Every structure is written in C-alpha cells, then in structure tokens.
Amino acid sequence: MTSRDDRIEGVLLATAAGDALGAPYEFQPPRGPELDVVMAGGGPWEPGEWTDDTAMAIAIAEVAATGADLRDETAQDAIVARWRAWSRGAKDVGIQTGSVLRSATIGDVITAERARAAAEHLHRQSGRSAGNGSLMRTAPVALAYLDDEEAMAQAARSLSALTHYDPEAGDACVLWCSAIRHAVLTGELDARVGLSHLDPQTHGVWADRLDVAEASRPADFPNNGWVVSALQAALSAIATTPVFSDDPASGVFRADHLRLALDAAVRAGFDTDTVAAIAGGLLGAAHGASAVPLEWRAQLHGWPGASARDLTTMARLIARGGKPDRFDPRYPGYRVGALAAHPFDDRVLLGGIGALRDLPDGVDAVVSLCRIGDDDVRRDIPHVEVRLIDRPDSDDNPHLEFVLLEAVKAVERFRRDGRTVLVHCVEALSRTPSVGALYGARLQGVSADEALRAVQGALPSASPNPAFREALRRLMPNEF
Ligand SMILES: [Mg+2]
Structure with missing residues (x-):
C-alpha cells in the first residue's frame, strides 16, 4: 500500500x-x-x-x-x-x-x-x-x-x-x-x-x-x-x-x-x-x-x-481492474498472540491479531490498526479499522499524526461510552504500542516517550518504528 x-x-x-x-x-x-x-x-x-x-x-x-x-x-x-x-x-x-x-x-x-x-x-x-x-x-x-x-x-x-x-x-x-x-x-x-x-x-x-x-x-x-x-x-x-x-x-x-x-x-x-x-x-x-x-x-x-x-x-x-487481492489476512508466520492491559487503563487491552480472533472476556469494542480479512470483521460490537502500515517510509502513512490521533480518539470515545476496548495490530510490536502510548500520554498528561516506556513495560517486545516514534513526539512533545 x-x-x-x-x-x-x-x-x-x-x-x-x-x-x-x-x-x-x-x-x-x-x-x-x-x-x-x-x-x-x-x-x-x-x-x-x-x-x-x-x-x-x-x-x-x-x-x-x-x-x-x-x-x-x-x-x-x-x-x-x-x-x-x-x-x-x-x-x-x-x-x-x-x-x-x-x-x-x-x-x-x-x-x-x-x-x-x-x-x-x-x-x-x-x-x-x-x-x-x-x-x-x-x-x-x-x-x-x-x-x-x-x-x-x-x-x-x-x-x-x-x-x-x-x-x-x-x-x-x-x-x-x-x-x-x-x-x-x-x-x-x-x-x-x-x-x-x-x-x-x-x-x-x-x-x-x-x-x-x-x-x-x-x-x-x-x-x-x-x-x-x-x-x-x-x-x-x-x-x-x-x-x-x-x-x-x-x-x-x-x-x-x-x-x-x-x-x-x-x-x-x-x-x-x-x-x-x-x-x-x-x-x-x-x-x-x-x-x-x-x-x-x-x-x-x-x-x-x-x-x-x-x-x-x-x-x-x-x-486493479477486477483482479483479486494478494493480501493474505491470516498473516501466516507471524506471532499474533500478544496481549496486555494498558498500564494506565486496564479496560484498554493491547494485543496482536490473535486477540481479535479469540476476543478476551469483557471486550465490547475493537480498534484494528492493521488490515484484516472479511472473516475478522466484528459485526456484533463496534469495530473501527484504522489504516496504518508498519513501515517508516512517509509515503506509506499519509497524515500519520492525524491518523494516530484519530485512532486514539476512537479509543477515548469507546471508553467514554463505558466500553472495554481491544486495540490490536498483527504482532503488537509497532502500531499498537504507538497508539497505546499516545492514549496513555493524553490520559495522564505525560510525554509520549514516558507513556511509551510504560507501555513497553506491559509489552516487552514493543518497539515502534522510527517514523511512529517521531510522530508521537510531534503530537505530545516533552515540554508543555
Ligand atoms: Mg441524495
């Protein structure tokens, strides 16, 4: 893409x-x-x-x-x-x-x-x-x-x-x-x-x-x-x-x-x-x-x-002139099982796509940060899909800061409605911790870096790509 x-x-x-x-x-x-x-x-x-x-x-x-x-x-x-x-x-x-x-x-x-x-x-x-x-x-x-x-x-x-x-x-x-x-x-x-x-x-x-x-x-x-x-x-x-x-x-x-x-x-x-x-x-x-x-x-x-x-x-x-898509929504070979509660809000769960397929108890809203297949779309609960690509090339993610903030605002709306939210991408390595960090930074009024460190405490493999880290810092600078 x-x-x-x-x-x-x-x-x-x-x-x-x-x-x-x-x-x-x-x-x-x-x-x-x-x-x-x-x-x-x-x-x-x-x-x-x-x-x-x-x-x-x-x-x-x-x-x-x-x-x-x-x-x-x-x-x-x-x-x-x-x-x-x-x-x-x-x-x-x-x-x-x-x-x-x-x-x-x-x-x-x-x-x-x-x-x-x-x-x-x-x-x-x-x-x-x-x-x-x-x-x-x-x-x-x-x-x-x-x-x-x-x-x-x-x-x-x-x-x-x-x-x-x-x-x-x-x-x-x-x-x-x-x-x-x-x-x-x-x-x-x-x-x-x-x-x-x-x-x-x-x-x-x-x-x-x-x-x-x-x-x-x-x-x-x-x-x-x-x-x-x-x-x-x-x-x-x-x-x-x-x-x-x-x-x-x-x-x-x-x-x-x-x-x-x-x-x-x-x-x-x-x-x-x-x-x-x-x-x-x-x-x-x-x-x-x-x-x-x-x-x-x-x-x-x-x-x-x-x-x-x-x-x-x-x-x-x-x-594509009617030609089929080569995208494989099963994500074969990926480790999709990550799942952790957000360090600042235990009713926001951060996970891989495995958590979408086997939805944790109590989750009644989903924010997907990766492409998913038709079979993975939840129709029984509110489900928002966000277009984010885990690559640092700026051409892949137009409006990156806008999109990250939109994703977090979707989580915030679900939380205001009293819902328990799953935020997920494929492996919860880059996109999910980025959105989790921005959510945490806005919730606690801390810098994006500080919120990201807390998220990494919950998801030790998390390591957002450099473009996402830079975007987070532009959204939530250290000094304010
Ligand atoms: Mg009309």
Missing part, C-alpha cells in the same frame, strides 16, 4: 461521507456558522446513511469492479439494471432519474439503449435535462481508467447520457472525473485538467465557470440542482476552505481540509447531500481515505447493505 492506494480508497468513501453528512439538511437554505453540521441523520435517513448519490455510484462501481469496460453496452445494461433494482426500494430517487428508469423498463427488463432513448425523449419534451443526477454518481468512473484518460472521458460522458441527455451534464462528469483521476495519480487538486476533453466552443464557458466558482462562496450557487451550479458549489467549497499545514501539537492538520470542505459544501444549502457527495469524490481522491474522520467511517452505511469497509475494498478492486 502506498499513499496512492489511500487516495484510491478515498474516492468512494468521501463521496459517501459527504452524502451522509448532507442528507439531513437537504432542501434547507444555506446554514450559517451558528448552526451545526453533523452526521446525525434526519428525515428517512439514519445517522451515517448515504442516499441516492452514493447508491447510484455503487451500482457503477460494482460493474467497474468486475473489470468491465464501462463504455461497453453490456456493462451499461448491467448498470441500468442495478439502478432499477435499487430504485424499487429506495427512500429517494431523483425526479429525472426516476422518470427515465421507469420509462426504460418494459416488463421487468431495462436496457441501456432504452434508458438513453428515454433520457433524450425527456429532454426534448421538457427542453432541459441538466440536473445534477449524473454528476453525483460519476466518481467511480475515474477509478476505472487510471491508466487511460481518453477512455475515462468517453465513459464519463456515456454513463451520464444514460439518464441525462443534456451535454452540460456530460461535460460536468468529464471535468469532475478528470479532476478525480488527476488527484488520485498526483495528490493535487486541479479542476481544470479535464477542459481539454470538452468541445472547443464550450471550453471557454466552463473555464469561466470554474473561475467564478473559485472566487465565490458555496452558497452563491443556490440553484444547485442544476449540474453546473452543483459543480460550482462543490468546487467553491473545496477552493475556499483553507488548507492548514500540519501542527500536530496543536491538533491542526492538512487532512482537516477534507472534513472542513465537506462541512462548507453542506452549508451551501438546498441539494446539500449531492453537493457534498460531489465534493467528497474529489476531496477523497486528493487527501485519501486516511483523511476521512474515523467517527464518520464508523457510521457510514447504506444500499446495498454496505459499510465504509466495503467502499474502500470496492475502490481498490476497480483500480
């Missing part, structure tokens, strides 16, 4: 995070700073539940994850069939999309060809079909063509036309996918990289729109059910939210840009979930899954019975 993998994983995850964050506020006017934006659910939505934006993106992602070329008619037939299946039980379906899916279904069968025809008919009838419904679901297309930009642009436009005939919708999808792809490949935010894929006549129009978006506030685009305003509101939220430099001792991180920009997107008002879902696709691509707050990840869920973990797994699979 490298930070590029983290950025791949971020695309669908942050789409869903924006969607679920915005869902309770849909149709409301812009929210001022005096009002909360929290992932609390509301209306038909449970806390952390994503809506049609993510659901429709997942339908595309599922087909992309088979390795299919999304430009193929059979792949598009599979996508519209999945949309149709979703729409039958869905809590919300966009007006334009719902109309197209109904018109294109004969008997119980829908085809891409009929969907395109229905979309065109709707456009000719009403004179407009540039809703934001194709842009909101376009992010997975970028993951499917990381090695072929031209094919990506064709696929983005083609999938847009399944429900949205208007070329403005296709243009928006091409632009946004291009930006997402570029961000995954480079880590850079640049909304203009896709302009070259547009018709020369529309190129200048869109360039001006991007300029306007970056110079405006998200709430300056109240008509954000229109695809152009939705893109502008999302871009405005990203561009006008400050990107901080890491200052771990003060708790300020570059990674916060993702959370703050999604907050800004929701505050645009009106189609809040869609604007934030659109923004999320690009923010996740630029900052990675590791920048998505764990508190959000733990709550995220939605159609078709999926979790945050499923979104990151699917994203990786798409980027």
